[in-house]
Amino acid sequence: MVEILTKLVIGYLIIMMIYVSVKAEKDKDKK
Amino acid sequence: MLSDILWTIVFVFFIGMGLTRPYIALSLVIWIDILKPQDLSFSFLAGKPLSLIAIAVFFFSLMMNLNKIRIPARKSSTLIIILFMGWLSITTYYAEFQYAAWFKYDFVIKTLFFSLFIPFVVETRRQIETILGILVSSVGYYTMIGGMRTFLGDSRYGSGLVQSLAGDSGIAETSTLSMVSVFTLSFIFYIYKNSYFSESIKFIKPLLIGLSFSCLLTTIGTHARTGLVGLFVLILIIIYFSKQKLKVIFGTLFVLLMVLPFLSDDYVSRMSTITSSDQESSALGRIVVWKWTLDYVSKRPFMGGGFGSYRANAGQLQEYVASDISIDLKSNSGKAFHNIFIEVLGESGYVGLSIFLLLIYVSWSMNMKIIRGKNEAIWMVMFARSINIALLIFCACGMFIGVAYSPWLYYFAGLSASLYNIKRKTEYPLPKQKTA
Numbered sequence: 001m002v003e004i005l006t007k008l009v010i011g012y013l014i015i016m017m018i019y020v021s022v023k024a025e026k027d028k029d030k031k
Numbered sequence: 032m033l034s035d036i037l038w039t040i041v042f043v044f045f046i047g048m049g050l051t052r053p054y055i056a057l058s059l060v061i062w063i064d065i066l067k068p069q070d071l072s073f074s075f076l077a078g079k080p081l082s083l084i085a086i087a088v089f090f091f092s093l094m095m096n097l098n099k100i101r102i103p104a105r106k107s108s109t110l111i112i113i114l115f116m117g118w119l120s121i122t123t124y125y126a127e128f129q130y131a132a133w134f135k136y137d138f139v140i141k142t143l144f145f146s147l148f149i150p151f152v153v154e155t156r157r158q159i160e161t162i163l164g165i166l167v168s169s170v171g172y173y174t175m176i177g178g179m180r181t182f183l184g185d186s187r188y189g190s191g192l193v194q195s196l197a198g199d200s201g202i203a204e205t206s207t208l209s210m211v212s213v214f215t216l217s218f219i220f221y222i223y224k225n226s227y228f229s230e231s232i233k234f235i236k237p238l239l240i241g242l243s244f245s246c247l248l249t250t251i252g253t254h255a256r257t258g259l260v261g262l263f264v265l266i267l268i269i270i271y272f273s274k275q276k277l278k279v280i281f282g283t284l285f286v287l288l289m290v291l292p293f294l295s296d297d298y299v300s301r302m303s304t305i306t307s308s309d310q311e312s313s314a315l316g317r318i319v320v321w322k323w324t325l326d327y328v329s330k331r332p333f334m335g336g337g338f339g340s341y342r343a344n345a346g347q348l349q350e351y352v353a354s355d356i357s358i359d360l361k362s363n364s365g366k367a368f369h370n371i372f373i374e375v376l377g378e379s380g381y382v383g384l385s386i387f388l389l390l391i392y393v394s395w396s397m398n399m400k401i402i403r404g405k406n407e408a409i410w411m412v413m414f415a416r417s418i419n420i421a422l423l424i425f426c427a428c429g430m431f432i433g434v435a436y437s438p439w440l441y442y443f444a445g446l447s448a449s450l451y452n453i454k455r456k457t458e459y460p461l462p463k464q465k466t467a
Contacts (some may be wrong), residue, residue: 006175007034008240010168011041014233015061017164018048018055021157024227025052 126337
């Protein structure tokens with residue numbers, strides 16, 4: 001249970017970091 | 032099964048985003064290199080060649096996006112790493128223990144090679160922060176598991192904190208984990224205070240606070256004295272850099288009070304041996320190997336003995352023991368170096384050690400130029416400071432463990448070079464390219 005929760009948190013952090021980074025890139029390109 | 036599905040989602044997401052962005056593809060390589068999901072899995076991902084796939088994705092992304100690659104303005108660390116790779120290839124060719132040497136060479140060269148690319152694919156603040164964020168998150172898995180086990184009172188001296196198919200090696204090895212936990216704190220602090228992510232990702236701040244606490248608990252849970260050395264260095268640096276020293280001292284005391292309930296008797300007795308290196312067998316064993324290495328290298332000062340040359344001390348260490356204390360000298364297999372500088376010296380001679388020290392110095396000085404700069408952006412100064420803190424902790428902890436060729440130093444060097452290039456780019460912006 002602890003491991004699954006940890007993996008969820010880490011997975012969330014990684015996906016969000018990439019998503020935010022890519023989104024910022026796209027927003028910059030639009031401008 | 033469930034965790035394998037989760038890792039697969041992250042992996043596929045990385046690939047999807049990385050195919051058109053080399054810095055994300057490189058982050059994937061770093062993620063696989065640190066986290067090693069294939070070693071943490073007991074289902075369909077177990078033992079799969081994820082590293083190979085990640086490398087293939089990275090090179091494909093690199094080929095498809097050649098226009099996104101920049102030649103770094105400051106090439107010194109890149110050239111030093113290339114020089115180091117060349118030198119290590121020569122010393123491996125002449126290594127005393129050929130099989131062991133080529134085995135180690137295989138992953139060392141891979142680590143050095145991929146760290147070379149960091150300055151080439153990173154050219155903005157967002158990109159460098161993404162790589163740092165992925166690095167912290169990957170380490171975060173180990174510290175969260177370790178922290179949780181320590182919190183639940185499930186940590187003991189001599190038992191690994193995080194179970195991995197690779198066993199007690201890499202980041203899962205307790206002393207290494209304690210060092211990594213400590214230097215990751217400086218990166219977490221940066222992301223919390225200065226990064227672009229801290230304002231754009233929901234729940235990131237409480238998660239980072241939890242991650243910091245788990246790093247501290249992991250340092251305790253490993254029962255490694257290396258971690259205590261790292262913490263000591265970290266506290267000294269924080270006090271040194273802080274303008275409100277008294278406030279920081281009280282803050283540190285408060286944090287220490289919070290972790291006090293998790294200090295077992297086992298931990299306290301283990302740490303109390305740190306001041307009696309002349310009476311403690313583990314510390315004495317290391318000193319004995321260091322003395323042997325100096326003698327060993329005096330016979331082959333230029334090239335050392337190649338990777339795995341510590342094996343040559345099998346059965347030879349007894350003559351270096353100056354006390355009656357029983358030491359495990361590993362007389363059949365040889366005792367490892369247990370020190371990054373001695374490790375590099377023993378394996379690649381004084382030439383290799385000079386290149387290694389030069390890499391540390393160049394990375395350190397690039398960051399110091401940014402820290403001392405008068406008109407640098409705050410995020411840049413804080414980023415440079417966090418790398419230098421990590422570098423110092425790496426060197427201090429590295430006095431007791433043989434992690435010279437683990438990826439940390441080379442990632443720090445790559446990040447330092449990238450940061451310096453971003454600074455140069457800000458000072459001297461590139462002319463706009465003409466479009467057809």
